[in-house]
Amino acid sequence: MKKTALLIIDVQNAMFDDSNPIYDGEQLLNNIQYLLNQARSSSIPIFYVQHNDEEFITGTPPWEIHPSIAPKKGEIIIQKQTPDSFHHTELHQMLQAQQIDDLVIAGNQTEYCVDTTCRHAVSLGYNVTLVRDAHRTWDSNTLSAKQIIDHHNEVLGNAFVSLRATIEIQFNNNENIKINPRYI
Template sequence: MQKTALLVIDVQNAMFDESCPIYDGEGLLKNLQVLINQARSANVPVFFVQHNDEEFKFGTPPWEIHSSIAPNAGEVVIQKHTPDSFHETELHEKLKAAQIQHLVVAGNQTEYCVDTTIRRAFSLGYHVTLVKDAHRTWDSDSLSAKQIMDHHNQVLGNAFATLKETEEIQFSGEELVI
């Protein structure tokens, strides 16, 4: 049995700004609500990561975690300053203290924070499941957001993570049933 946690990365208000919203933000929030509710119901810990930089200034409305998936009292919120949720944060120590060996990962931004965090989690020895329909990004100059997401699902799924759709995730008694 591997003790599991749900890791929700950078789902902050700025990403849903109507002037430049993340690809299919409503779909992302819907999938995250399902995952979070299911994890909480099964007593699987939910860890939130919050990015901090010039756009995401600590304590400002754009920096806040989106209200539809806001952390409950007592849930861990990790503050980070780089795409790697483990770099110069307490994430690894908090996961170890909770005896977590398996991470179910969702959130933003696919090609930066999600990708980097999954690769780092893998290198630290965690078993990782990427929820392939619960991470998002924006279009780039050369690729659509959907192409970026599909590409990262393929790359990460080939070497660093197991891929599952939201509907395939079933938490039970602090672990993921696959």
């Protein structure tokens, strides 16, 4: 029987700072809250990934996971220092210990941590569903945040992951992900 986990990547306070907020951050938080409620009500394991570097200094307010999606007791927090949630972390071992086959992924930053983690997860043999409207980034010098998100959804969806909208995700009592039949 396949088991699913929800993986929330780098949804930390610094990304919602008023001086330079992530694109469409409030909607991102709403979508992740929906996913968390779905996962929690179906007893799906939830893993948070928390980035650490010179901007995200361990123990400081910018480093903390956003309070609107804060982990609850028993939900695992993985610390990382690179864009890859698996690189030099215990994520793969913890997922294997719980016999997880399928990952539903949401979070930040689309072109770095989300992209890299999706690709590595697939190379490790996980079936990955990227929630296409539950990952975000900032504008770059050449592309808008929306263009970056759309581009990565297209590239990842064509070769690596299944793409689903937040509203399409339904978890099924720790067995697997189901697609809401209204959206098939």
